[in-house]
Amino acid sequence: MSExxxxxxxxxxxxxxxxxxxxxxxxxxxxxxxxELVGKPLFPAFKDPFSAKRMEIVEFNEALSEAKEFEVxxxxxxxxxxxxxxxxxxxQERLKxxxxxxxxLKVIRMASERATDxxxxxxxxxxxxxxxxxxxxxxxxVRMRDESDNKLADIVIGKKVxxxxxxxxxxxxxxxxxxxxxxxxxxxxxxxxxxxxxDLLKLNAMDVSSLTLKDYSITEAGVTQxxxxxxxxxEQRSEFTVNWNADRATWELVEMLDKQDDQxxxxxxxxxxxxxxxTLDAVKNALDDLKIMDVEKKPGGLGENLKAATSFLEDRxxxxxxxxxxxxxxxxxxxxxxxxxxxxxVSVQTKDAVEYVLRFGKVxxxxxxxxxxxxxNRFVFVTARVDDASLPEPNLEPxxxxxxxxxxxxxxxxxxxxxxxxxxxxxxxxKDNENExxxxxxxxxxxxxxxxxxKENSPDAAERERIVKExxxxxxxxxxxxxxxxxxxAELNYRFADWxxxxxxxxxxxxxxxxxxxxxxxxxxxxxxxxxxxxNLENQGLQRSNVPAAPQNGDEDRLx
Numbered sequence: 001m002s003e004x005x006x007x008x009x010x011x012x013x014x015x016x017x018x019x020x021x022x023x024x025x026x027x028x029x030x031x032x033x034x035x036e037l038v039g040k041p042l043f044p045a046f047k048d049p050f051s052a053k054r055m056e057i058v059e060f061n062e063a064l065s066e067a068k069e070f071e072v073x074x075x076x077x078x079x080x081x082x083x084x085x086x087x088x089x090x091x092q093e094r095l096k097x098x099x100x101x102x103x104x105l106k107v108i109r110m111a112s113e114r115a116t117d118x119x120x121x122x123x124x125x126x127x128x129x130x131x132x133x134x135x136x137x138x139x140x141x142v143r144m145r146d147e148s149d150n151k152l153a154d155i156v157i158g159k160k161v162x163x164x165x166x167x168x169x170x171x172x173x174x175x176x177x178x179x180x181x182x183x184x185x186x187x188x189x190x191x192x193x194x195x196x197x198x199d200l201l202k203l204n205a206m207d208v209s210s211l212t213l214k215d216y217s218i219t220e221a222g223v224t225q226x227x228x229x230x231x232x233x234x235e236q237r238s239e240f241t242v243n244w245n246a247d248r249a250t251w252e253l254v255e256m257l258d259k260q261d262d263q264x265x266x267x268x269x270x271x272x273x274x275x276x277x278x279t280l281d282a283v284k285n286a287l288d289d290l291k292i293m294d295v296e297k298k299p300g301g302l303g304e305n306l307k308a309a310t311s312f313l314e315d316r317x318x319x320x321x322x323x324x325x326x327x328x329x330x331x332x333x334x335x336x337x338x339x340x341x342x343x344x345x346v347s348v349q350t351k352d353a354v355e356y357v358l359r360f361g362k363v364x365x366x367x368x369x370x371x372x373x374x375x376x377n378r379f380v381f382v383t384a385r386v387d388d389a390s391l392p393e394p395n396l397e398p399x400x401x402x403x404x405x406x407x408x409x410x411x412x413x414x415x416x417x418x419x420x421x422x423x424x425x426x427x428x429x430x431k432d433n434e435n436e437x438x439x440x441x442x443x444x445x446x447x448x449x450x451x452x453x454x455k456e457n458s459p460d461a462a463e464r465e466r467i468v469k470e471x472x473x474x475x476x477x478x479x480x481x482x483x484x485x486x487x488x489x490a491e492l493n494y495r496f497a498d499w500x501x502x503x504x505x506x507x508x509x510x511x512x513x514x515x516x517x518x519x520x521x522x523x524x525x526x527x528x529x530x531x532x533x534x535x536n537l538e539n540q541g542l543q544r545s546n547v548p549a550a551p552q553n554g555d556e557d558r559l560x
Contacts, residue, residue: 326361
């Protein structure tokens, strides 16, 4: 083949290959124009906010160079938080609001078409892997799924748009385009307390009738040769029981124990001391406002009053769980296990006969929220029980002619029983007079009717009826109050049973005051008593006859 022919063949082959490449190359992706996107929803297929059954949020902390993952989902018809051992979530309305924010999310304008601009606008997708160096421009990732785990929305929320308080840079996950949209990141909080019923006790301060404040602490003494943890005896400081007198709007001291020779002993307010109403009011109000900051799963095997069989002590994992959080199991003389706590306890009695017991443990964590500046939290162990002391059995009144009240309340006589009882004496009289003529019997029956009427309306019968009805009313009222109290206690303990709760240290300090805070001095030693103090002393035994009389005329010499 000649040189010219060979060159022509090569050229033809090249042209053929080029033509084939042009024909078979993929079509060019058309970038949508801004006009085509503005005002359109970012997730057009996501139309029903109630279809969202799971939401995952990944939030990046630049200071720590790590991401925080949070999830709320519906399981078996109830909302739970998987990251907190499926703790019940108060999420239906909140999730609906968050889902609606994405259903209605529309493009305001296109900010960038380039992936290289993602860090600039803060829409870099976060990952759960910890970065060695501080990552920049990482946003918050939100995923919405339906009950079949189908994708409803995936979005990365970035920085705030300059000059706007409501707009943010956003990006659909997996897409390079950056848009501006109106969205509130607070709707996608990763804070546990934002997704639960925060009110721990669901207690109204107006219902508090009594408080028992036990100020003690327990410290660990080391590990024994068998590997068990040893604790020091409780350091007892004080114990107060006070009642709230609603009529006088004041607190009244019921019992006071003070430390004497390393033990608590009955005591009393010293001269010049009184209960500090402001402190006790603060305790009551703090109990009403006690908020859940976090929860952790408790070990099983504990009863509603923090007691269990001694076999519970054989479960080392459960024991360690308690001790790590400041709760120490001690064997009681009746071979039960009772828990004491590292920072004392408080009992709260309410007017509906429900008693809450709060035991305070160790510091739980440090809140790193920038607004709270590293505030402390603390573990608390909560149980409820019926307050039997405020539910005494009713004092039943004895019936006429009886020395004591009936053990079982007789029912009021109905009309038929009453008539039958009244006929019996008349029937007995008829048997004693069988020989009387019919006319005489008729006369006697007419005469007997009058005493029967008198008996029916006699004072004794009326009084008996009144007492029976009043006793029954007392019993019904007692039984109904106890039934309600038992139902409330069962409901509360069902809620409390599985969890260590975490509350703020600030609220703990209000609920757990020391003796110096519960009692205040109204007069310091050495101060001149005012007229009220003098009158109090007089009432306590200082009589006017003990006070020297003022000198009279002619007595001056005797005073020299």
